[in-house]
Amino acid sequence: MPADESGIEPWAGEPEDEPTPDWQDVPDGHKAGYVAVIGRPNVGKSSLVNILIGEPLAPTSPVPQTTRRRLLGILSLDLAQAVFVDTPGIHQPRQPLGKMMVRAADQALIDADLVLCVVDCSREPGEEDQLAVQRAQQAAAPAFLVINKLDLCPDGGFRAGFEALLPEVPHYGTSATAGTGVPELLEAVLAALPENPPFFPPDQVTDVFEREVGAELIREAALLLLQQELPHAVAVKVEDWKERPNGMIYLSALVIVERESQKGIVIGKGGRMLKTIGTLAREKLENWLGQRVYLDLRVKVYRNWRKDENTLRWLGFAGE
Numbered sequence: 001m002p003a004d005e006s007g008i009e010p011w012a013g014e015p016e017d018e019p020t021p022d023w024q025d026v027p028d029g030h031k032a033g034y035v036a037v038i039g040r041p042n043v044g045k046s047s048l049v050n051i052l053i054g055e056p057l058a059p060t061s062p063v064p065q066t067t068r069r070r071l072l073g074i075l076s077l078d079l080a081q082a083v084f085v086d087t088p089g090i091h092q093p094r095q096p097l098g099k100m101m102v103r104a105a106d107q108a109l110i111d112a113d114l115v116l117c118v119v120d121c122s123r124e125p126g127e128e129d130q131l132a133v134q135r136a137q138q139a140a141a142p143a144f145l146v147i148n149k150l151d152l153c154p155d156g157g158f159r160a161g162f163e164a165l166l167p168e169v170p171h172y173g174t175s176a177t178a179g180t181g182v183p184e185l186l187e188a189v190l191a192a193l194p195e196n197p198p199f200f201p202p203d204q205v206t207d208v209f210e211r212e213v214g215a216e217l218i219r220e221a222a223l224l225l226l227q228q229e230l231p232h233a234v235a236v237k238v239e240d241w242k243e244r245p246n247g248m249i250y251l252s253a254l255v256i257v258e259r260e261s262q263k264g265i266v267i268g269k270g271g272r273m274l275k276t277i278g279t280l281a282r283e284k285l286e287n288w289l290g291q292r293v294y295l296d297l298r299v300k301v302y303r304n305w306r307k308d309e310n311t312l313r314w315l316g317f318a319g320e
């Protein structure tokens with residue numbers, strides 16, 4: 001019975017005990033854990049996470065270092081849940097942005113139950129691979145060495161060299177694009193997880209806020225179109241995200257650059273470049289969300305945003 005003519009029920013107060021959600025009521029022996037995916041940029045970390053969880057979530061791109069934030073992919077099965085932490089590329093930090101990326105990667109390692117150290121068999125082991133290997137060796141959790149891009153190395157490429165760098169852990173060979181070796185890797189990952197109830201509801205595939213993934217997709221579109229002119233000076237901040245009753249998503253975002261001259265490049269003659277970026281970004285967003293998107297993009301100059309810790313935090317890069 002409605003309490004008054006407005007039809008609003010009287011406030012009954014908080015229930016005394018939060019009931020355990022159904023999805024945490026699981027059989028004995030259920031496993032769950034965090035899997036940190038580390039390795040230098042472009043070895044295929046995002047691609048591997050995508051194929052392991054079976055959903056295209058973490059944006060992948062031929063432009064190195066576009067994965068700057070931690071993106072989680074969650075795989076929920078009847079008896080196990082693997083939470084993949086796709087860390088920013090590990091490299092020698094020179095600027096505050098680089099330092100924050102490394103900090104985010106460190107945090108992922110501290111929380112991890114398993115570490116996947118991913119390398120690319122087609123490229124000679126380098127300094128950044130050595131750093132990733134060191135981190136895997138220093139992590140408290142067990143580690144696997146994942147030698148990816150085997151489709152590019154019919155003769156094994158630099159596989160043996162990588163195996164010699166990390167001889168003490170199990171090795172798995174994969175191709176994230178062809179899918180070879182992925183079922184074996186997944187089986188080993190699930191077997192290595194500790195016994196835990198699931199951390200997330202089974203229908204949840206990522207805990208990254210939609211707007212963060214949205215910003216990443218817009219940035220990816222901008223980088224694909226501007227690659228030659230502005231390698232890494234572009235950031236994106238989603239300012240507004242609303243779902244209209246007609247099912248359309250209204251999204252307004254800032255494309256942030258470091259200098260006035262870059263603003264001109266992003267906007268282009270008569271606004272044409274910004275329009276093209278907007279169209280490509282909207283396609284990517286609609287593809288990902290499965291809904292129609294209205295995208296409002298504006299360009300703003302934040303002088304030297306990559307060097308300013310406050311701006312970096314505002315942009316959502318991991319801080320302390």
Ligand code: GDP
Pocket residue numbers: 039040041042043044045046047048059060061062064065066067089148149150151152174175176177178
């Ligand atoms: P990340 O920076 O380590 O996350 O790397 P990405 O997953 O973004 O992959 C970087 C590039 O390598 C993309 O162009 C991918 O399509 C490509 N790539 C990833 N895995 C493989 C693989 O197994 N084989 C081949 N041929 N390309 C791959």
